[in-house]
Amino acid sequence: MKRLTLALAAAFAVAAFAQTSETVDSAAFAKIRDEGLNRSQIMDTMFWLTDRYGPRLMGSPEFEEAGDWAVKQLQSWGVANVHKERFAFGNGWSLVNFHATMTSPRVMPIIGVPKSWTPGISGIVTADVVRPVIASAADCTKLRGQLKGKIVLTQPARQVRMLEYGDGTVVRYTDKNAKWLTEAMTMPPPRAGGAGGRGGGRGGGAAGNAVPADVCAAIGTAAAAGGAAANPDDPTAPAAGGGGGRGGGLQNLITQFYKAEGVLALFDRGSDSDMAAGGSDLTWQQQHPDGGTFAVQSGGRQGDPPGTALPQVTLAVEHYNRMARLLDHNVPVKVELNIQTKDRAEVTATPNGFNIVGEIPGTDKAGEIVLVGAHFDSWQGATGATDNAAGSAAMMEVLRILKATGLAPRRTVRIGLWGGEEEGLLGSREYVRAHLGTAQAPLPELAKTSVYFNLDNGTGPIRGIWMQGNTGVEPIFKAWTAPLKDLGVEILSPRSVTQTDHGSFDAVGVPAFQFVQERYEYNSRTHHTNMDFLDRVQPNDMKQVATVAAMFVWQAANRDALLPRKQ
Numbered sequence: 001m002k003r004l005t006l007a008l009a010a011a012f013a014v015a016a017f018a019q020t021s022e023t024v025d026s027a028a029f030a031k032i033r034d035e036g037l038n039r040s041q042i043m044d045t046m047f048w049l050t051d052r053y054g055p056r057l058m059g060s061p062e063f064e065e066a067g068d069w070a071v072k073q074l075q076s077w078g079v080a081n082v083h084k085e086r087f088a089f090g091n092g093w094s095l096v097n098f099h100a101t102m103t104s105p106r107v108m109p110i111i112g113v114p115k116s117w118t119p120g121i122s123g124i125v126t127a128d129v130v131r132p133v134i135a136s137a138a139d140c141t142k143l144r145g146q147l148k149g150k151i152v153l154t155q156p157a158r159q160v161r162m163l164e165y166g167d168g169t170v171v172r173y174t175d176k177n178a179k180w181l182t183e184a185m186t187m188p189p190p191r192a193g194g195a196g197g198r199g200g201g202r203g204g205g206a207a208g209n210a211v212p213a214d215v216c217a218a219i220g221t222a223a224a225a226g227g228a229a230a231n232p233d234d235p236t237a238p239a240a241g242g243g244g245g246r247g248g249g250l251q252n253l254i255t256q257f258y259k260a261e262g263v264l265a266l267f268d269r270g271s272d273s274d275m276a277a278g279g280s281d282l283t284w285q286q287q288h289p290d291g292g293t294f295a296v297q298s299g300g301r302q303g304d305p306p307g308t309a310l311p312q313v314t315l316a317v318e319h320y321n322r323m324a325r326l327l328d329h330n331v332p333v334k335v336e337l338n339i340q341t342k343d344r345a346e347v348t349a350t351p352n353g354f355n356i357v358g359e360i361p362g363t364d365k366a367g368e369i370v371l372v373g374a375h376f377d378s379w380q381g382a383t384g385a386t387d388n389a390a391g392s393a394a395m396m397e398v399l400r401i402l403k404a405t406g407l408a409p410r411r412t413v414r415i416g417l418w419g420g421e422e423e424g425l426l427g428s429r430e431y432v433r434a435h436l437g438t439a440q441a442p443l444p445e446l447a448k449t450s451v452y453f454n455l456d457n458g459t460g461p462i463r464g465i466w467m468q469g470n471t472g473v474e475p476i477f478k479a480w481t482a483p484l485k486d487l488g489v490e491i492l493s494p495r496s497v498t499q500t501d502h503g504s505f506d507a508v509g510v511p512a513f514q515f516v517q518e519r520y521e522y523n524s525r526t527h528h529t530n531m532d533f534l535d536r537v538q539p540n541d542m543k544q545v546a547t548v549a550a551m552f553v554w555q556a557a558n559r560d561a562l563l564p565r566k567q
């Protein structure tokens with residue numbers, strides 16, 4: 001680990017010298033450190049969750065099998081009461097086969113991934129590729145009868161920049177760009193509208209509504225009302241005028257028109273921007289590397305009947321751009337396309353959604369709970385290595401470390417591996433509903449849950465913790481992290497971060513925290529992309545993550561009092 005600059009170290013010092021009698025269990029820390037750093041099994045866990053059982057798209061048979069493996073693995077380490085807690089989700093979806101090759105005017109194997117919850121096509125089809133532009137009712141009317149059996153490019157080409165320094169593809173808090181660290185240590189200015197929401201996975205192409213009697217007229221009305229562009233940072237998000245991706249938004253209406261006209265499939269090239277935001281309310285951005293890497297999420301909804309959406313594929317921008325440029329020069333383009341998908345209908349008795357829950361029972365405070373977790377599901381374009389096999393494997397490793405050291409926590413340490421985070425924190429919200437209730441109607445476990453720790457920011461080492469506006473924990477975390485300086489843990493950020501599962505617990509008043517991790521290539525290269533494979537995971541950093549998380553868990557499980565709630 002590099003050292004912080006002097007100025008920033010001074011800033012920590014000012015913030016941190018609150019009085020505390022918090023004690024750290026040095027003997028336990030030494031055991032945890034030895035087990036976690038010298039006898040780690042985390043990369044073995046990573047292999048099984050990614051190469052063997054990934055992707056883990058929520059509700060799919062692959063998710064189910066990965067869950068079965070995790071249950072057995074936790075049991076093999078001596079974790080107690082390991083089980084799946086099921087909840088209704090909707091149809092599961094799997095990719096059965098896919099290939100796309102441009103066959104005219106030249107042969108070009110295409111890099112692409114079908115969007116989840118979109119249907120396949122019948123057989124292997126060679127089809128003309130077109131790029132209609134629909135900005136008015138007249139544009140639409142003119143295209144009637146022209147699109148049957150064709151592949152539609154849904155976006156214009158976009159510029160692909162050379163990779164450069166500056167806001168590059170890798171983020172380290174210790175870089176010369178100390179602005180990232182400065183920002184982490186600063187409360188954000190208050191702003192309306194919260195943190196900007198999740199970079200969700202809803203398709204603009206669900207095409208689920210009844211087609212208006214005159215879809216071209218409806219398109220004309222929506223276009224005149226300015227409901228034009230989809231979110232430029234997230235083309236898979238609903239169109240701006242779409243009212244949540246359904247209803248009368250322009251993008252949605254155009255997709256309905258394509259479906260009614262018998263379009264074979266839609267192709268897109270992902271984001272309109274080559275920059276990725278840092279998430280939560282952090283201002284920094286990273287450059288996407290492009291070069292065959294793209295984010296691909298959902299093009300339909302798991303609650304819709306199968307076949308509601310059109311077949312949709314996201315392509316590498318360079319391949320997409322080539323076809324768009326050929327068409328702009330009036331050179332005909334043909335693509336041979338094969339998309340086979342499979343739906344998994346939900347059975348009421350054994351619904352497709354589940355969380356995995358297990359625990360190490362406590363001793364004299366067994367009725368109180370220290371909860372750790374991470375979301376277990378991924379998107380379908382790769383094996384979800386950094387999002388979020390990394391977090392899941394690290395939290396599993398926390399329990400393995402505690403069992404292997406023979407340390408007996410006073411409180412019960414429970415793990416939750418959540419399903420459906422990518423579809424809207426579904427699993428963690430279900431756990432809260434079933435175990436904790438609400439602030440107004442609490443279940444008994446709510447008052448007995450001391451804390452929830454979450455991991456969901458990729459492979460980077462833990463640099464500290466986002467304190468989530470809970471000032472009471474600062475002197476406590478200060479004491480816990482004092483012996484962890486050599487592991488690089490020293491950021492106690494006052495900020496709240498959003499967009500992952502700790503939010504479900506924070507919402508009902510449980511102290512709930514996401515660790516500060518180096519972002520590395522998370523936002524630029526791996527988050528929700530077709531290249532989120534095991535190769536991008538850093539083994540030594542993963543060991544550090546599990547070890548540091550285990551130390552936090554041990555302290556939380558053994559201090560006399562529960563962690564303080566937010567004031």
Ligand SMILES: [Zn+2]
Binds near residue numbers: 375387388421456
């Ligand atoms: Zn995630």
